[in-house]
Amino acid sequence: MKVLVIGAGNMGLTYAEGMSKSKLLKKKNIMVLDSSEEKLKELNEMAHFDAFKKLEECVPQADIIFIAVKPYHANALFETIKPLVHSDQILISIMAGVTIDAIKTHTGLNKIVRAMPNLPAKVGKGLTSYTSSKEVSRIELLTVESLLDTTGKSIRVRDENFIDASTGISGSGPAYVFYFMQSMMEAALQMGFSKEVSSVLVSETFTGAVELFNQNNLSPNSWMDRVASKGGTTQAALDSMDDNNVSELIKEAAFAAFERAVELGKEENYA
Ligand SMILES: NC(=O)C1=CN([C@@H]2O[C@H](COP(=O)(O)OP(=O)(O)OC[C@H]3O[C@@H](n4cnc5c(N)ncnc54)[C@H](O)[C@@H]3O)[C@@H](O)[C@H]2O)C=CC1
Numbered sequence: 001m002k003v004l005v006i007g008a009g010n011m012g013l014t015y016a017e018g019m020s021k022s023k024l025l026k027k028k029n030i031m032v033l034d035s036s037e038e039k040l041k042e043l044n045e046m047a048h049f050d051a052f053k054k055l056e057e058c059v060p061q062a063d064i065i066f067i068a069v070k071p072y073h074a075n076a077l078f079e080t081i082k083p084l085v086h087s088d089q090i091l092i093s094i095m096a097g098v099t100i101d102a103i104k105t106h107t108g109l110n111k112i113v114r115a116m117p118n119l120p121a122k123v124g125k126g127l128t129s130y131t132s133s134k135e136v137s138r139i140e141l142l143t144v145e146s147l148l149d150t151t152g153k154s155i156r157v158r159d160e161n162f163i164d165a166s167t168g169i170s171g172s173g174p175a176y177v178f179y180f181m182q183s184m185m186e187a188a189l190q191m192g193f194s195k196e197v198s199s200v201l202v203s204e205t206f207t208g209a210v211e212l213f214n215q216n217n218l219s220p221n222s223w224m225d226r227v228a229s230k231g232g233t234t235q236a237a238l239d240s241m242d243d244n245n246v247s248e249l250i251k252e253a254a255f256a257a258f259e260r261a262v263e264l265g266k267e268e269n270y271a
């Protein structure tokens with residue numbers, strides 16, 4: 001089996017690296033194509049991939065085509081691969097908002113998997129939600145799932161609405177965590193800590209809290225209760241967040257990402 005990754009940026013290269021460790025793929029069965037000369041140079045230095053510049057040299061031989069370009073590059077790319085594809089191929093897209101119907105129309109392919117990963121895939125801690133067109137068989141889906149799992153965990157969702165929803169939670173979510181971290185680091189700096197110490201204070205706090213959450217069966221609310229003493233320091237911080245409606249604002253932000261994913265897909269707004 002051969003996999004072709006088109007777009008070797010943050011996500012494409014991460015998946016190519018992940019899939020190169022898959023037992024389903026033998027060495028050198030991952031082809032990677034990027035339109036940027038700089039990227040190609042980088043790819044040519046990586047021994048475990050075959051790097052390509054021309055679609056006609058790699059698209060026809062691929063069993064699975066993995067698309068990881070930005071949504072606004074999708075349609076131009078689809079039109080160029082259309083004459084090169086054959087109906088047995090499976091196309092996996094991780095592009096935000098690009099719908100299965102649009103992919104079918106513009107590529108002529110029917111076996112489509114739409115997936116939404118997230119950036120922690122870079123360190124094997126990704127979460128990828130995915131769904132597929134009915135033409136992808138159960139066995140093919142198992143293969144796809146096994147490839148997606150090379151970068152972390154995957155979750156199969158019922159339909160594309162849940163892909164857009166998971167974009168608002170897990171796809172864009174790492175940025176919300178970084179937003180929170182950035183604010184806490186800025187507060188630590190203002191309190192007089194050095195940059196290095198601020199970074200350690202914040203990152204260890206996040207790692208520790210997530211580890212606690214993962215190792216126990218308690219809700220975040222229950223954990224908050226365990227940190228906060230009545231009339232104490234944590235309660236002062238939580239009261240301040242409640243007074244400022246922070247919880248509602250975070251939910252609003254997640255819905256903004258969800259709605260943007262839906263909007264991108266409508267009438268192909270990403271084009
Ligand atoms: N970065 C993230 O956290 C996440 C990104 N995504 C999705 O992944 C996709 C890729 O995002 P990133 O990796 O962050 O982007 P990126 O900008 O890092 O990588 C895109 C790559 O595609 C290449 N490219 C552009 N047009 C091309 C073409 N026609 N043929 C071949 N290569 C081409 C570019 O040279 C670049 O190397 C996007 O559609 C995004 O919606 C999904 C979930 C998370």
Ligand SMILES: O=C(O)[C@@H]1CCC=N1
Pocket residue numbers: 096167171172
């Ligand atoms: O911001 C974006 O559009 C992409 C999709 C999820 C994360 N990054």
